[in-house]
Amino acid sequence: MKGTEAFQELLPLLNDEPVVHANGYICRESFNIKDREANFYMIGSMGLASSIGLGVALCKPNRKVIVLDGDGNVLMAMGTLAMIAAQAPKNLVHVVIDNEVYESTGSQRSLSNQVPLEQIAKSSGYREAVRVDKKEEIKPVFEKLMNSTGPSFMLIKVEPCFDPKTGRVTHTPEEITHRFMKSLQPTGNER
Amino acid sequence: MTSFTSQTFIDRLIQENFKFFTGVPCSLLSGLISYLEEVEDARYIPSVREDSAVGLCAGAYLSGSLPVLLMQNSGLGYCLNAFTSLNLIYRIPVLVIMSWRGQGGKDAPEHIIMGDISQKLLETAGMDYAVLKPENCDQVLETALQKINGEKLPYTLIIEKGLFDERH
Ligand SMILES: Cc1ncc(C[n+]2csc(CCOP(=O)(O)OP(=O)(O)O)c2C)c(N)n1
Numbered sequence A: 001m002k003g004t005e006a007f008q009e010l011l012p013l014l015n016d017e018p019v020v021h022a023n024g025y026i027c028r029e030s031f032n033i034k035d036r037e038a039n040f041y042m043i044g045s046m047g048l049a050s051s052i053g054l055g056v057a058l059c060k061p062n063r064k065v066i067v068l069d070g071d072g073n074v075l076m077a078m079g080t081l082a083m084i085a086a087q088a089p090k091n092l093v094h095v096v097i098d099n100e101v102y103e104s105t106g107s108q109r110s111l112s113n114q115v116p117l118e119q120i121a122k123s124s125g126y127r128e129a130v131r132v133d134k135k136e137e138i139k140p141v142f143e144k145l146m147n148s149t150g151p152s153f154m155l156i157k158v159e160p161c162f163d164p165k166t167g168r169v170t171h172t173p174e175e176i177t178h179r180f181m182k183s184l185q186p187t188g189n190e191r
Numbered sequence B: 001m002t003s004f005t006s007q008t009f010i011d012r013l014i015q016e017n018f019k020f021f022t023g024v025p026c027s028l029l030s031g032l033i034s035y036l037e038e039v040e041d042a043r044y045i046p047s048v049r050e051d052s053a054v055g056l057c058a059g060a061y062l063s064g065s066l067p068v069l070l071m072q073n074s075g076l077g078y079c080l081n082a083f084t085s086l087n088l089i090y091r092i093p094v095l096v097i098m099s100w101r102g103q104g105g106k107d108a109p110e111h112i113i114m115g116d117i118s119q120k121l122l123e124t125a126g127m128d129y130a131v132l133k134p135e136n137c138d139q140v141l142e143t144a145l146q147k148i149n150g151e152k153l154p155y156t157l158i159i160e161k162g163l164f165d166e167r168h
C-alpha cells in the first residue's frame, strides 16, 4: 500500500481524539487530507511526538490519545518506547507510518527495514503491537486497538509516495497550540 | 521563608499548581526527586533523556497541567532543538530546574565546558533564567510564573551545588 492510502484509510476512522503528529510529511499529509482542531502538528522537534502524546495521555486519562509517528521519528526517540511501556497509559494508541525511509528529506533509508519496530514496542512492554501490511487490515486493527486497553502500537508498512506539491501546514505554531488545547478542554462527553 | 529545603521548595511549587514533574536525575537534585517520589500531590515520571522530558512536559501543558523538568546542565544540549523548535515557537511553557555542574571550572572534566557555557546557551536561545538562592526564591518564582503563565514561555532555575540536600 502507498503511504497516502494508509492516511486515507485511517483518518476517516477518527472522531474527536487528540492526534499528535510526527514532523515532516506526516504532518503535511494529514493536514491536507483532513485538518482537525484536535491535530497537534509537530513541525520541528523530531522524535518528540511520542513523548508529547504520552504527556497528553497521562494528563487526560479519559481521552483516547493517538500518536501518528514515522519510522525515522521512532528510531530517533526509541527510549520513549520504554517510557510509554513503563507508564502504561491505557488510553494511548501509537500508530507508525513505516515507509523504511526518511521520506521528508529525500527518502534516505532508515533502519526499519532491518529492525522490526513492532517487536521492539512489544518487548518494551506495550500491551499490544501489531504490524499491518494490507490496506484492508487498517480499519479492523485500528478499531480493535481503539477499543482495547493500551498502550498499543500499530505499525503500518507502506511504500513512500508523497507528492512534494502537497502544501505545508498553514496554521502558525501558536494557532496549533491554541486550538489543540481548546479541543482538549472537557466537553462533558469524554470517553 | 524560615527554612529552605527540598521539601519546602517542592511544596511551594505544588502550591503554585506545578504537579507534573519529570526529568533525568542529577546528584544535586537528588533530594528534590526523592521528596517528589513521596509526596502525594505531585507525580514524578522518570524520563530517559532530557529531550523526551521536554516532550512529556509539552504534552502535560497542552492538557492543562503545569509541568516541571528537572535536569543536569549536561542535558541542556539535548534539549536545545526541542526548546527552539517546540516550546519557543508554539508558546509551550515549562519550568526547568537545571543543576549547574562545572560551576567556576571546578568539577569533573566532562562538566567544565558545559558549566561555562550553559547560561550563554540559554541567553543565545533567548530563554530567561535565574540562579536560585534561598533569599531570592520568592522574587525568582514570581518572575518565573509571569514568564510561564503570562508569556507562555519556558523559565529556568539554575541550582548550584549545595543548595539542596543530596541523598546518595
Ligand atoms: C533533529 C532533526 N534532524 C533531522 C531533521 C530533518 N528531518 C525532517 S523530517 C525527517 C524524516 C522523518 O522521518 P520519518 O519519521 O520516517 O517520516 P517520513 O519523512 O518518512 O514521513 C528528517 C530527517 C529534523 N527536522 N530534525
Ligand SMILES: [Mg+2]
Residues within 6 Å of the ligand: A070, A071, A072, A097, A098, A099, A100, A101, A102, A103, A110
Ligand atoms: Mg519514514
